[in-house]
Every structure is written in C-alpha cells, then in structure tokens.
Amino acid sequence: MKIVVVGSKGTLGIALTQSWNDPRVNARVAANLGTAPEETNDLVTGLNLPDFDVCSRMFVVDTIGDIRPDVVINASGINLIDWAEKHPNTVLNLHGHGVSNLVSAARRTGALLVQFGCGEAFYRKRLTTSTPEVFTNADADAAEDERLAISPDAPGFAESDPVNPASVYAKTKLESERVALELPKSLVLRFSSLFGETSEYSSGNLVDSLFNSLSRTRRISVLDDRVMEPLWSIDVVCAVKTLIAAGARGLYHLSGGSRCTPKELAEYLFKECGYRNREVVGVSSEEYGFAAPQSAFTVLRSEKYGELENVYRLPDWKTALRDYLDWRQSYANF
DSSP: OEEEEESTTSHHHHHHHHHTTOHHHHHHHHHHHTSOOOOOOOEEEEEOTTTOOTTOHHHHHHHHHHHOOSEEEEOOOOOOHHHHHHOHHHHHIIIIIHHHHHHHHHHHHTOEEEEEEEGGGBOOOEEOOSOOOOOOGGGHHHHHHHHTEEOTTSOOBOTTSOOBOOSHHHHHHHHHHHHHHTSSSEEEEEESEEEOOOOTTSOOOHHHHHHHHTTTOSEEEEEOSOBBOEEEHHHHHHHHHHHHHTTOOEEEEOOOSOOBOHHHHHHHHHHHHTOTTOEEEEEOHHHHTOSSOOOSBOOBOOSSGGGSSSOOOOOOHHHHHHHHHHHHHHHHHO
C-alpha cells in the first residue's frame, strides 16, 4: 500500500511517517487486538513545507497524481489557537482550501483521504459543579454563560452532538471536516489533545512544553480549569492503521475513555519521571490571558467506534503517557 502523509514534520506527521512500519507499532496493535504481529512494508511518503504547499491546487494535484497513493493522510494544520485568531485568512486557506485541494487529488487518484478534527468544535466557556439555574429573558447574558458551562464529569461529546465552534481555529477545522466529507472515500477523526515527538516544524504540545520547562524553573504554572483527554501520537497511528484496514468511512471520535486537567497531567508526568522537587501550580485560563476563546472541556466519546471490529482500542491517558516515556527511553538507550 502506498501512503502519502501531508504535514509530515508535525507531531502527528512524524509518528505517521517514522512509525507506520515500525515493528513496535505492529506489536502494539497485535497485543491490543489479541492477534499475532504482522510485518508491514507500506511505502510512506512524507510531504511538508517548504517543498510541498498544500494551498497550491495544481501543485497538489500533480504531485499526488504522480505518486498515485492508496491513502492520503492530512496531518497538516495550524493549532496555535491564539495565532490563528489573528491570522484568519491564512488559517482558512490552509484548513479550507488546502483540504479542498487534497480532496481533488484524492478523487482523481481514487485514494482514501484521512482528515483530522478537534475537540474545540464543542466550545464550553467554563467548568462548573453547580446545579443549572433558570433565568428569565432579562437575564440573557447570564443564561448564555450558564449554557456554555459544563461539569468536569460530564459525558464526552459524541459524533452526533451539535458542534459549537468559537475560535477561528475551531471554525476552520470544522470547515476542513466538511470539505473532506464531501468525498465519499474519506475518514475524519477527531481527538481532544495530542502528545508525542516534535520537530522544528511542529508547534509542540503540553508534554513537550513541560519537559522543556524542567531546565528553566522548579515552579511550573499549568492550567487547572480545563478538562481534556491527551492521546499519544503513536496510539493515533495504531488507530488509523486499523480503521483503514476495517474500511471505516465518515466521522469518528478517538478516545480512550479518560480525562484530566493539564495540571493533573503535569503532576503525573513529573512523578513518573522522578522529579520530586518540582512544584506544579494551577492557574486559570483568565490568568493566562488567551486572546482567542478556548474550550474548557474537549473530552470526546464515540457512539460508532465500538461498533467496528478489529480496530485498535485506545488506552487511558496514564497508560499512554507511561508507554510514551518508555518509548522515549528506548530511543535514548539506542
């Protein structure tokens, strides 16, 4: 099978291009499914700036047409939410027009297009533990604030739940989903948060940022008023491989059925790494001062994933984080 990965130097793109045929990935999938490991020798081609511009229509169609892949996986995108808010045209060009170009290329070659979405599609302003209040029409602002509040223990959002994007990032990512799903041979996968190996081309992730902070300070401030589900990029690769093999089409949410705050993740990470002398301090989103609206709750669940057979079941975030740390250590020893 021939696979093209667009955005091959971001966190997800690195995992897809470098680990797709990795025996450890095949072993991880096999252990998860209860089967014997199978060797894969798929031809994976990574495409990334500056050599590949997804926003150039003819270039995209011609380049992918020359490769004639069976699958096009779009891991490109801008996930710097505050930056995106200040550069809406640039972000729309990438998330909207860029995906439209990939749809054209996939349609011409008959390839399956895999596109990724995000939990920011379901914007909630704040977390609450209080009982919902009843407001009159005169209290419209208060009622709207209450509507956008959510319990940290609420069920995750499912594929059929109505979306509520608030930021430029979320709105343009939803546009990328809409455009991708116009292609019958497409698979759109949403997830809450991601961690894994990064490069100079990627915008980083929370785990990466926490590791970088270790050399600068012993007192680390981390958000404690958001709830998310961090997934390891390698687990997403495992899920994508098995979903393609299962012939999945349409929209699916990726979730291991777990959740945490960024502060809880930081505390667990430092504990697992043996950093006992680090103080993790919780801060609010208001104190942090974001420019763009960012959801306080991005946890997802799937109504559809469980109906599929022989697909990878994602682990909870603590298991995924421990496995990631073991993976990093194995590379260091190597």
